Amino acid sequence: MIQTRIDHDLLGDRDVPVGAYWGVHTLRAVENFAISGQTIGQVPDLIAALAVIKQAAAMANADLGLLDGARRDAIVAACEEIRAGRLHDHFIVDQIQGGAGTSTNMNANEVIANRALEIMGHAKGEYRFLHPNEHVNMSQSTNDVYPTSLRLAAWAGIHRLILAMGSLRGAFADKAVEFADLLKMGRTQLQEAVPMTLGQEFNTFAIMLGEDEARLAEAAQLILEINLGATAIGTGITAHPEYAERVRARLAEITGIPVVTAADLVEATQDCGAFVQLSGVLKRVAVKLSKTCNDLRLLSSGPRAGFNEINLPARQAGSSIMPGKVNPVIPEVVNQVAFEVIGNDVTISFAAEGGQLQLNAFEPIIAYSLFRSVSHLTAACRTLEENCVQGITANRDVLRQVVENSIGIVTALNPYIGYAAATEVALEAHRTGRGVYELVLEKGLLGKDRLDAILRPDMLTRPQAFVA
Incomplete structure (x- = not known):
């Protein structure tokens, strides 16, 4: 007993x-x-x-x-x-x-x-x-202790997330260097557009993460504003007149975190705006990560009946019935984390809006949603880096064949063979299924050496001064 x-x-x-x-x-x-x-x-x-x-x-x-x-x-x-x-x-x-x-x-x-x-x-x-x-x-109330604790906890979580994002960004940047000379077709609206390098594509993934690291750091600064000393509703009842500054100084001294006391404690006790802004940035991170994972899944689709431009590391058997099937499970789980974070942002927005008068009673669901968003995004960044991005390889032959067979490369030839001839080549390529590269050579519009020089990655993937 x-x-x-x-x-x-x-x-x-x-x-x-x-x-x-x-x-x-x-x-x-x-x-x-x-x-x-x-x-x-x-x-x-x-x-x-x-x-x-x-x-x-x-x-x-x-x-x-x-x-x-x-x-x-x-x-x-x-x-x-x-x-x-x-x-x-x-x-x-x-x-x-x-x-x-x-x-x-x-x-x-x-x-x-x-x-x-x-x-x-x-x-x-x-x-x-x-x-x-x-x-x-x-000298305390739940109404100043609890929101301050949420801010300190979020501060710690945000900085772990920023580190995980930075590491993932580095992995994408490494792949951008590795793939810098691999020409491929860019696509808009899933249709072939103009050439780019696979390195440029992966560099975009890295840059997007870097931008959001900066936004997260900005949001983290806002949550350093605390309302300790506010007690029940911000008037400081039961607290010594010097308590708010004393406790702030002690908290900063112990933690090393540069917390500041809100200018108006009555306003700060009821305002959840910092949590709303932080959640919005987390949603932005989630949306961009999910879009990146959509691209990884599409670029690796196949292997025989899809894009098959890159290979994602095989992490586990993909089917209980289809032998040999391997699925893009790591990007898929990151997609699902993103969906969760987007939903959490809706929850946080409604909870912040639902507050009444001098206190928001719904901070527990804000905390629950916010902590899950931060921790799951951190874990998602880590598994995406370690179990996917680091092991990505390129299918060089596929990339080259797609470029050579694409009608889209004809755009790059406009300055050299003229718009009318380029249009004729494009129409014939579309009608016959033959490649632009092959037709240009067959028609004698350009010699092989000249055509190869024009189709070099450094000629196709950045602005160039045209030399006739």
Whole structure:
């Protein structure tokens, strides 16, 4: 039989397992919010953020003479343990919850308080010595702690995503160099257009990622604006006049993150605009990654009845019925992550819009959606780089044959054989199925050496001064 202790809240007494660091508030939240099956303890960045905020608050309150040294030291020690990865399995409330994040904040208050009590030599639940609300939550409200914790957690996740994107960008850039001299046909609206190099195509993938790394870095700066010291609605009730700046300074000192206090705490407490903007940038990343993966799947289609211009690494058998079939599973999974991120952006937008008056009660679903977008995009970038892009090879013969047989290369010949002759060659090539290269030689419009010189990648794939 499980041994229990009695915890009390405004609704009455409840039995809590004696070994649990959480208490009655957490217990009620677990009973009320069995929604996603995903606990806050499964988001280490969030737990670390909550702990460091509580640590900074204890230090700031002690600086102001509001908290004695013994309690401060115990709270700080407990928070440092949690930041080091301990006790995360005691953060058990569901990520999706009613109450604007109160259950998350109280789960943190209770775990920190009970561990601090142990450090002070007391038993869990002996709150007369150190209380979750009176001491751990001193000068705070869920309404400033929770959104600040989301910002710190998002900051950490964004920077891991930027690193993963940078590494993937480097892999595409390496392939751009490797494929720099491989001529191929560019296509618009899936129809042959004019020649380009495979290197140019892969360089585009790299550039798109680089642009979005910069946009993410900009969005990250916006989430550094915090509302600690706002307490309930931004007026700072129950907090010392100097608390907001003291806790900000302590938080920056501990984390090395250049957080700033919002100019107007009433506005900041209800405004979710930074999350909306960040989610919009994540959606932009997702859309571009998905488009890139669409291109990779199309360029590798076949092998006999598709484009077959590139080969993606074979990662697993593709069919339970068709022998030898290999599918582009890595681009496919990245596509699906992109679809999820786009959907999460819609959720975040509606949740931000749904706030009323001085507080947005829907920040838990914003957090749930935002953290999934960041973590899944990070994982998607890594698997795309390691399990796909690094191993891509080009089918040189296919690329060359398509260029030689394409009607599109006739555009490059306009300055040399004239528009009328080029049109005649294009029409005959289309009618007979013969290649432009072959017809130009047959008609004696250009010699082989001259034609080969014109069709060099460096002549076809960038502006050139025409020399007759």
